[in-house]
Amino acid sequence: MLTVQNVSFSYINKPNLQSISFGLTKGKNLAIIGESGCGKSTLLKAIYGLYDLNEGQIFWNTTEVLGPKFHLIPGMPFMKYLAQDFDLMPFITVAENVGKYLSNFFPEEKQARIAELLEIVEMTEYANVKAKLLSGGQMQRVALARVLALEPEVLLLDEPFSHIDNFRKNSLRRKLFAYLKNRDITCIVATHDSTDVLAFADEVVIMKEGKIIESGIPKNIYNHPKNKYVASMFGDVNEIIFHNETLLVYPHQLKVVSNSDLMVEIITSYFRGSHYLIEAKYGNQTLFFENEQIIEKAQMVFLTIK
Numbered sequence: 258m259l260t261v262q263n264v265s266f267s268y269i270n271k272p273n274l275q276s277i278s279f280g281l282t283k284g285k286n287l288a289i290i291g292e293s294g295c296g297k298s299t300l301l302k303a304i305y306g307l308y309d310l311n312e313g314q315i316f317w318n319t320t321e322v323l324g325p326k327f328h329l330i331p332g333m334p335f336m337k338y339l340a341q342d343f344d345l346m347p348f349i350t351v352a353e354n355v356g357k358y359l360s361n362f363f364p365e366e367k368q369a370r371i372a373e374l375l376e377i378v379e380m381t382e383y384a385n386v387k388a389k390l391l392s393g394g395q396m397q398r399v400a401l402a403r404v405l406a407l408e409p410e411v412l413l414l415d416e417p418f419s420h421i422d423n424f425r426k427n428s429l430r431r432k433l434f435a436y437l438k439n440r441d442i443t444c445i446v447a448t449h450d451s452t453d454v455l456a457f458a459d460e461v462v463i464m465k466e467g468k469i470i471e472s473g474i475p476k477n478i479y480n481h482p483k484n485k486y487v488a489s490m491f492g493d494v495n496e497i498i499f500h501n502e503t504l505l506v507y508p509h510q511l512k513v514v515s516n517s518d519l520m521v522e523i524i525t526s527y528f529r530g531s532h533y534l535i536e537a538k539y540g541n542q543t544l545f546f547e548n549e550q551i552i553e554k555a556q557m558v559f560l561t562i563k
Contacts, residue, residue: 258282259304259411259443264313266303273299275467277313281460283410284441286434288454288475290490291464297447298341300464301413304445305338307331317411337409341416343400347389351380354388355402374402377432379425393420398429405436412437412444418453430457451491455479463487493534495544508534510563511546517559526551 264277273296281287289297302308304315309324316322317335325331332338345354356371375381378398383391388399397420404412417433418426434457437444446453454461454475461478463471463486471478471487482488485496488505495506499519521537521544532547537558546560 258316258318259445260314260316261304262314262316264300264303264315265311266299266308267311272311273467274303277467277469279462279469279472281443281445283443284438285459286437286444286446286457288458288461289445289447289464290449290451290454290461292486293449295464296467297464298415299467301338301415301445301447304411305331305336305413306333307338333411335409336411336413337404337407338413339400339404339415339417341419343396345388345396345400345403348387350385350387351375351391351399352384354399355406357403357406359406370406374405377405377436378402379429379432394422394425397421401433408440408442410443412442414444414446416448417446418448418450427452455491463490493545495542495546497539497542497544504562506544506562508545508547511544511560512563513546513548513552514559514561517561519560519562520557521560523552523554523556523558525554 259281261277261279264274265272266274277300289300291297303310304322306322306324306328309326314321317333322333346357352371352375355374356367359367359370361367372381375384378401380395380398380402383395388396391399397417401417418430421429430453446458448454458475461472461475462469465486471483478487479491482505485494485505488494493508495508497504497506519539521539524536524538524543527534527536532549533551535546535548535552537544537546552558
């Protein structure tokens, strides 16, 4: 089990992490989300042992994670950390990068392991291509395979799909998180993408200004956000003042009806493939809702909350 106890850290004078505490059992996937600069990447680095903490302790089972003051080479051997810069060796091949830390004592097993990992990240056809010739998304996939090579107990991923094309991202996510579950590898993902959270995370931590402001099961937090900031981590959200009550409503929760107390004026419609996202004006507020058909600008419609 990973235990983070009352962790605080600052680079200079401004605190970057403030009294962070949570636990994560073996084999679970935790997503850390929050606005840019909230401390997500700093927290991952602290968990890996790249920083000396101002306060608090971090444990993996009974082993304390210690920083550079205690280790000649920072980082914990049972963890792997994938940063947003990929740190590949540019003049060797994709396969050589993936197998860099694998033993040469059993060459056949090493090649089989490299092939398995390249299949997971969908880079098999690039095995003999030098890393310097790859795109940013391809480099990210190779870097991901490399951190998996020695099969860590804990995997720390910082925006692991940020450079990868959308058409490939979904397939890669499914393969990666299924692999981690099958191997019982504990994973923490710092991300901006709500799909990483809702579809694959067992638990979520929401950060703001270096603090945890909400944590729990993603589905529960999505259905019952305590404020607009929390709700906005999962996509568009409306904060509607209706009958003197402030409501947090996602676009899919608003439906066009023949008559109601909620009448809006259409501003514009955005095609989303399976539906349209409609921008509308309600008094002095702007709100968004989903509809199967386009609605013309300036038209007045009635909405109800599902």
